Amino acid sequence: MASQTRRSWQNVVDNHVQTLQSLHMTTTQPLRPSLWRTCRVIANRNRLRIFGCLVRQPDQTVSAIARRLQLSVPVASQYLRALESRGLLTVRRVGSRVYYRISAGEAPVAIQPLVAALRHAFERSPNPVEFIFKQATAFTHPRRVAIYQAVDHGAQTVDDLHARLRISRFAAARHLAKLEARKFVAVREDACVAVQTQNEVARALAKIAMA
Numbered sequence: 089m090a091s092q093t094r095r096s097w098q099n100v101v102d103n104h105v106q107t108l109q110s111l112h113m114t115t116t117q118p119l120r121p122s123l124w125r126t127c128r129v130i131a132n133r134n135r136l137r138i139f140g141c142l143v144r145q146p147d148q149t150v151s152a153i154a155r156r157l158q159l160s161v162p163v164a165s166q167y168l169r170a171l172e173s174r175g176l177l178t179v180r181r182v183g184s185r186v187y188y189r190i191s192a193g194e195a196p197v198a199i200q201p202l203v204a205a206l207r208h209a210f211e212r213s214p215n216p217v218e219f220i221f222k223q224a225t226a227f228t229h230p231r232r233v234a235i236y237q238a239v240d241h242g243a244q245t246v247d248d249l250h251a252r253l254r255i256s257r258f259a260a261a262r263h264l265a266k267l268e269a270r271k272f273v274a275v276r277e278d279a280c281v282a283v284q285t286q287n288e289v290a291r292a293l294a295k296i297a298m299a
Contacts (some may be wrong), residue, residue, distance in 0.1 A: 123296045124230045126174040126199070130206070131224040134159065135167045136217045139176065139190070143210040146189035147180065153188070175199040176206070198299055205288040223289045226270035227297060231255060232263045236272055236282065236297050243279035 129135060137157055142148060148156075154164035168188055171177045175195045180187045195203050210216045227233055234253055238244055244252075249260040264280055267273045272294065273280045285291050 122198075123227055123233050123293070126176075126202070126296075127224040127227040127293070129170045129174050130176070131221055131228050132167070133217050133221060134163075135171055136220055138164070138167050139171060139206060140210045140216060142177065142188060142190050143207055147187045148189075149185055149187055176203055198296060201295060202289075202292040205292040209289055220289055223270065223287070223293060226267055226272050226290075227293055229263065229266075231259060232267055233297050235260065235263050236267060236294070239267075239273050239280055240282040240294075240298055243276070243281045245279045248279070 130139075134157070138153055141153055141156055150165045150168060151161055153159070153168065154161045157164070159167075168177065172179060172188070176191055176199070177188050178191045178194045180189065190207060191199075191203050193200075206220060209220055213219045227236070231253075235244075235249055238249060238252055246257050246260045246264065249255065249264070250257045253260070264273065268275065268280065270290075271283055272285065272290065274283045282294075285294055
């Protein structure tokens with residue numbers, strides 16, 4: 089039955105001619121913009137490399153990071169500001185110099201578990217950039233946050249999500265496929281259910297999604 093449901097999702101995607109409708113549909117659920125914007129920031133390999141560089145050696149200037157990672161200073165500065173804007177980094181100014189480090193207690197309470205999970209991934213994972221990148225891409229679209237929240241409250245089919253969130257069946261199937269590929273949902277019997285994630289980064293993202 090699970091394989092049939094998965095095939096039906098794919099049929100919806102394959103047989104549907106995508107239109108602008110799915111880009112403009114409204115939803116009755118909040119889109120959790122903080123999470124999807126944070127995920128769009130960390131779903132970038134160079135920004136993750138910068139984060140890892142600061143895990144290994146905190147309190148670095150823009151120019152030092154640019155030199156270490158072979159980035160231009162403007163690009164490094166832009167990436168650092170993006171990470172800071174999501175509460176992942178903190179800044180210390182000494183005269184005309186600006187030093188960046190990983191946020192700890194300074195981060196917003198809601199984001200602190202994610203900061204800790206990202207740090208631990210760089211300390212423990214053999215390939216942290218690809219590992220984090222893959223997890224973050226689960227929630228880089230606001231629709232997927234709304235869908236995950238709906239699924240977490242009970243098993244859902246594509247038709248359920250279409251009716252509840254007022255999005256097209258094509259969009260529901262496409263976003264469910266991404267969440268399933270990232271192991272945040274699974275097909276069981278005739279519907280999808282939320283999965284109890286096994287890694288710290290995924291758990292932190294799931295917790296923020298449900299906040």
